[in-house]
Amino acid sequence: MGTGTGRTRAARLAAWVLAVLSLAVVIATATARSTVLDAGFYRSVLDDQHAYPRLYDQVLVDPRVSPVTRDLLGRLPVPEAAVTSNLKTVLPPETLRALTNEQIGHLVAHLRGDEDPLRLSVDVRPLAANLGDLSQIYFGDLVGSLQETPEPDFAAFRAGLVQAVTRLTAGQAPVRLPSLSLTAQQVSAAADTLLRAVPESGRPALRPDVEAALADGDVAGALAAVGPAVFSDRTRAAAADLRKVADGGTWNITADLGAGSVGALDQARAGTRLALGVVEPLALLVALASLAVLWFTAPPNVPGRLRQLGWALGAGGLTAAVLALVLGLMTGRKVLDTPSSWPESVARLVDDVQTAAFDRMLTAALTTALVPLLAGALLVALARLMERRPDPFATRRAQAVPALGATALALAGVALVPLAFTGQDARVCQGSTRLCDLPYDELAQLTSHNAMSTTADRFIGPLQDPGITGQLDDGVRALQIDTYHWERPDQVAERLKESDIPPEAQKFVLDAVNRFNPAREGWWLCHSVCRAGALELVSTLRELGDWLHAHPTEVVTLIVQDDISGTDTAHAVEQAGLTDLLFIPDEDPHHPWPTVGDMIDDGHRLVVFAERADGPAPWYRNFYRYGMETPFAFRSAQEMTCAPHRGGTDKRLFLLNHFITIDGGSRLDAGQVNRRQDVLDRVHACERERGRPVNFVAVDYTTIGDAGGAVNALNTERAHDR
Structure with missing residues (x-):
């Protein structure tokens, strides 16, 4: 009898130890599956730490990083300041995010055993094109x-x-x-x-x-x-x-990692495949078997059996929690000790990212460990309740159900709770993870004045350099465009008198009116006179639609100086296939606008205003019902004011006309007024005077100066204040 009892105790002790250890293993592997072996985990950590903005604003402009930056940009024949101030032109944030996410996906797929061999590569051809x-x-x-x-x-x-x-x-x-x-x-x-x-x-x-x-x-x-x-x-x-690092335009990162690094990754891959494919399911089976042994070898009374299961579940959860905490203390919540030779900006960013990743993983492990711990505590408490009030638990079903339920809850929780920590790809709106919750009427947008009048499209007296798509690629999110029917010869002189085209250019146009550029049918984008340069309206709108469909997280606004009717504009938009993208403003101009994220989620990401018309299409509203502006006929920077102009005051949208007009636009003036601090100073002054945030910063020559940087700073301020 004594020998049988001793064997039973030994079996119970072995089962208890195996249950505790196997539970701890299942918690560890489930945590790893949802964190370090999940691509979204890394993406989420990078976004939580604002890694991409910090890379541009802190790391790549660090003087100690400049030699690397120069190598990255191919040793361009331009001064250092031009390189650092225009990094986003060569390596746009959206491109960098996409490239990083792609490499993370390949790396995680390799570690999980889903992709072999490891393939890390970057197409450098777009970057090379951006050098020009x-x-x-x-x-x-x-x-x-x-x-x-x-x-x-x-x-x-x-x-x-x-x-x-x-x-x-x-x-x-x-x-x-x-x-x-x-x-x-x-x-x-x-x-x-x-x-x-x-x-x-x-x-x-x-x-x-x-x-x-x-x-x-x-x-x-x-x-x-x-x-x-x-x-x-x-x-x-x-x-x-x-x-030079590329073969046929593709940089093979895997080849440049070297045999040692690739070998280490392959060893890690072998370990993760063993853990996920063998250790995790085996540990789960051992846990179930051990808990079953504990139930059947426990004292014959039900409270005793529940207590055995409870202590085993609780000990398993506690063991996993203790191991996670010890690991955190031993590693200092870091995987890599950044060398002292690294620039401080780089070391700080790497340390912040890895500490955040470790903290997130530790939180996942502790939360998961809490599930069997609570289930165990519940079973122990239930055992005490049974001993005090046995009547409600007189039947076998009433005795077995709590044990089975708590055990199933504990194991299911261990498998499912880590999923709550699976990194989700952060929402990106207007190129930032911080602008999705910003209402449209608080969003600042870089606005190109006379966006269609470009050197790229050979306009006489251009006010922008890149074409429409190039402006959007450079960060412009609102386009001021002028729609016209092609003018008759007798109308040209009258329009020229009222335009801001320089007198010399007016003469040039008048001389060419009948000899070149005969009148054309249809709807056009022109700057006062179509013979001084014109783009076909429908094809340009199609180009805009192509860009919007290629950039599904962006909102774009059109402010139309309309010389064609609202009905004609609606037909042009319909022919261009943009109807599914159009946003319909509330009939009440004072009604709050939705957030940028809501507009993106709904797919209605194109806002169209007219300077004259108000309909008939519900999406085609008169801008000055909804918005106000500053004057625009400034002849010097000193003349710029915040005085009310069209639209009066007290409107939800605010257009800041920030350009000089002296017989047309001027690069010289743009070089002065488009400076980042000059833009910010005037925006803040006008916001204080009007009591509303500036939404549209309209400038000539958006690629001169840093008006785009000023707009980004404004949005950062507003997102931070919410």
Whole structure:
């Protein structure tokens, strides 16, 4: 009898130990499955720590990181400041996020055994293409803040051009820009002077842009067009440097990791496959078997059996919790000790990310361990209740159900609770995880004034450089466009008188009215006069729709200076296939707007306003019913005010006209007023005066200066204040 009792006790003790250990193992593997072996976990941690904004704002601008930054950008022939201030042009945040998420996905799939061999690669061709954009922005900025110097004659003007282009060739800013009203013959001769610095093969393509800028009196624009071409060979070499790590345009990261790193990853993969494929299911079976042995070898009374199960479940949960805490103490909540040689900005970011990841994993483990601990405590408490009040538990079913229920709850909880810590991909709105909860009427949007009037589309007197898609890619989220029917010859002179096209350009247009560019049917995007440059409305709207469908987390606004009817506009939008994207504002202009995230979730991400019309389509509202603006006919930065203009005051939307108009737009003025601090200072001043946040910061030449950086700063302030 004594021998049998001893064996029973030994079996019960062994079962109890196995139950405790196997439960701890199941908790550990379930936690690992939902954290370190889940791609969303890493993405969520990166977003929680604002890793991407910090990379741009802290790491890549750190002087100690600049050598690496220079190598990354292919040793561009531009000053260090231009590289660091335009990093987002070469490596846009959305691109960086997508690249990182892709590599995380491949790495986790490899560790889980779903992908073999490890394939980490990056397509560097888009980055190489962006190098040319950086050159364009740099040279536009280089001449954008200079002052013009009137010259007495064409010879002096030409000499000034030679001096300016010579300094550009050396990568330096010109000392001054010559200014002179040119005849058509002089325009051609001056263009010859500038184009001599360009490789011969590139001159024909550039000549129209250069001549148009010179005819417009825009010497800065002509130099900005020539500048990147002067460095075309060096820019191509810079792109080639970036592609040296690539084979056919793809950087094979796996090959560059080296045999040691890949071998370590393969060892980790073997361990995770063993843990998930063998250890976890085996531990679960052992736990079930051990708990069954405890039930049948416990004292014959039901309270005793419940107590045995309760203590085993509780001990298993407690063991897992203690092991997790010990691991945290031993590692200092870090996997990697950042070397002292690392720049502080890099070390801080890495430490913050790995500490946050470890804390999240520790929280998942402790929360999961709490489930069997609570189930065990429940069973022990139930055993005491049975001993005090046995009558309600007289039947076998009433005795067995609590035990089975608590055990099933504990094991199911261990499997399911870690899923609550599975990292979900953070919601991104307007390129940021922090703007989804921001109402539309609190969102700041970089707005391109006369967005259709571009050098890329060969407008006379352009006010932007890239085309519509290029502006959107550069961060513009509101487009001011002008819709027209093609004018008759007798209407041209009248429109020109009322336009802000420079007098010299007006003369050029009038001379060309009947000889070139005959009238065309349909709807057009023009700047005052379609013969000075025009884009077909429907095809441009289709281009906008393509961009929106390719960027499903972005909201875009159109503010239309409408010379065609609301009905015509509605037909154009319908023909362009944009109806599914249109947002319908509330009929009451004072009604609160939805959040950016709600608009994105609903799929209605295109807001369209008119300056004159109000309908008939419900999505086509008059802007000045909903919004107010500042004046726009400023002739100098000192004249800029916050005075009420169209729309009056006390409207929910606020348009800040932040550009200089002196016979047309000017790169020189844009270089001054588009500076980040200048934009922020005026925005804050006007917000204090009007009592509403500025929503649309409308500027000429969005690629000159840093108006986009100012808008990003405004949105960061507003998201932080909510």
